Amino acid sequence: MPIKLVTIKEDILKDNNEMSKLLRRRFKASRTFVMNLMSSPGAGKTTTILETLKRLGPDIKPAVIEGDITSIVDAEKMDKAGIPVVQINTGGACHIDSSMIEQAIADYDTSPFDLIVVENVGNLVCPAEFEVGEDMRAMILSVPEGHDKPKKYPLMFMETEACILNKIDLLPYTDFDLAEFKKTVMELNPKTTIFPVSMKTGEGVDEWVSWLKNRIRGKRYG
Amino acid sequence: MPIKLVTIKEDILKDNNEMSKLLRRRFKASRTFVMNLMSSPGAGKTTTILETLKRLGPDIKPAVIEGDITSIVDAEKMDKAGIPVVQINTGGACHIDSSMIEQAIADYDTSPFDLIVVENVGNLVCPAEFEVGEDMRAMILSVPEGHDKPKKYPLMFMETEACILNKIDLLPYTDFDLAEFKKTVMELNPKTTIFPVSMKTGEGVDEWVSWLKNRIRGKRYG
Numbered sequence: 001m002p003i004k005l006v007t008i009k010e011d012i013l014k015d016n017n018e019m020s021k022l023l024r025r026r027f028k029a030s031r032t033f034v035m036n037l038m039s040s041p042g043a044g045k046t047t048t049i050l051e052t053l054k055r056l057g058p059d060i061k062p063a064v065i066e067g068d069i070t071s072i073v074d075a076e077k078m079d080k081a082g083i084p085v086v087q088i089n090t091g092g093a094c095h096i097d098s099s100m101i102e103q104a105i106a107d108y109d110t111s112p113f114d115l116i117v118v119e120n121v122g123n124l125v126c127p128a129e130f131e132v133g134e135d136m137r138a139m140i141l142s143v144p145e146g147h148d149k150p151k152k153y154p155l156m157f158m159e160t161e162a163c164i165l166n167k168i169d170l171l172p173y174t175d176f177d178l179a180e181f182k183k184t185v186m187e188l189n190p191k192t193t194i195f196p197v198s199m200k201t202g203e204g205v206d207e208w209v210s211w212l213k214n215r216i217r218g219k220r221y222g
Numbered sequence: 223m224p225i226k227l228v229t230i231k232e233d234i235l236k237d238n239n240e241m242s243k244l245l246r247r248r249f250k251a252s253r254t255f256v257m258n259l260m261s262s263p264g265a266g267k268t269t270t271i272l273e274t275l276k277r278l279g280p281d282i283k284p285a286v287i288e289g290d291i292t293s294i295v296d297a298e299k300m301d302k303a304g305i306p307v308v309q310i311n312t313g314g315a316c317h318i319d320s321s322m323i324e325q326a327i328a329d330y331d332t333s334p335f336d337l338i339v340v341e342n343v344g345n346l347v348c349p350a351e352f353e354v355g356e357d358m359r360a361m362i363l364s365v366p367e368g369h370d371k372p373k374k375y376p377l378m379f380m381e382t383e384a385c386i387l388n389k390i391d392l393l394p395y396t397d398f399d400l401a402e403f404k405k406t407v408m409e410l411n412p413k414t415t416i417f418p419v420s421m422k423t424g425e426g427v428d429e430w431v432s433w434l435k436n437r438i439r440g441k442r443y444g
Contacts, residue, residue: 042367125316144366145264
């Protein structure tokens with residue numbers, strides 16, 4: 001039987017570009033580098049942030065904006081690690097947008113911070129469509145999610161500059177095809193950089209942190 | 223520093239209940255059991271459907287509606303297995319709604335089918351809010367996603383009758399706490415049934431299929 005294909009167009013892209021532009025002006029004035037970190041639930045966003053900030057060292061003063069539908073679980077982890085954190089609860093919304101960031105930082109002077117990490121809501125789809133005033137967008141895919149995900153969720157891979165492949169310690173226990181994954185991602189987005197890492201064992205993490213540090217310094221002192 | 227909490231209310235729940243009611247009347251008339259299957263990308267929806275339909279046996283005549291943002295990768299897998307399939311491409315939308323199902327089945331008589339499986343878009347957030355005329359909602363979480371996910375994405379766990387925990391073959395290689403996971407899920411939704419399975423090794427799959435078969439027969443012959 002031939003496969004029937006139904007294509008449904010829906011305009012879900014809201015114009016949050018104006019607010020994002022204002023945020024960019026503010027972050028430019030305070031020379032604060034903003035990273036928007038996105039992935040599905042469980043790919044390792046929180047662990048990646050904690051490990052990354054630890055390895056960036058005392059020269060980089062960070063803050064984190066946590067985006068979650070509900071709960072302050074992740075914010076508590078940041079707070080425990082001594083990292084200044086603002087928790088956004090979206091009340092159901094599946095992504096962070098610029099107006100949420102505006103509300104989150106309204107009361108703060110951002111100039112002491114070299115880096116603000118926005119940990120987006122766990123979702124490989126919607127967050128890719130909403131700017132949040134960031135300098136750089138990074139995404140995480142984890143090995144157990146499968147090497148075919150770039151084909152099925154292309155926008156996230158196309159809209160990010162760094163593609164962190166986490167949990168490579170699980171490669172021996174899955175049928176994840178690393179070569180195929182890299183090939184597909186580079187076809188979608190030749191400008192992205194892929195970082196195969198294990199935030200558990202530490203493998204590959206220094207390469208990622210070094211790349212990020214150069215980007216942060218470029219804005220702070222460039 | 224105390225954690226600052228910003229709560230943002232947004233009404234994202236669209237009224238798609240009327241269309242869902244009409245679909246339910248249609249599926250009642252044709253005695254077709256409809257299952258809405260949801261999970262994050264990579265948790266194993268497609269594999270679960272293929273394995274489930276195989277084990278349900280020739281008594282249960284199935285069809286599948288595939289929901290994807292783009293691509294017909296999953297529909298091709300169903301077609302290869304000889305399963306009648308309709309592919310919905312949402313064109314960006316992060317969930318399936320009732321009007322998409324209506325369009326997908328408009329040209330078909332559903333009475334020959336005992337079971338229609340709706341494979342939703344890979345997303346642990348938004349699909350939980352949209353009915354699609356289903357008799358039963360099932361979700362999959364996979365072990366590598368972590369046992370804390372019910373706390374962070376509670377709606378999906380609250381809105382489903384079956385919670386399939388897939389990839390239990392990876393339990394030895396992760397810090398997933400099965401007891402903690404079960405406890406949290408049952409607190410959120412005491413009426414759900416948890417099925418720990420490995421669609422790779424087959425462990426636990428028969429319990430799930432047997433439970434589902436009873437539900438299908440209840441509608442078909444009840």
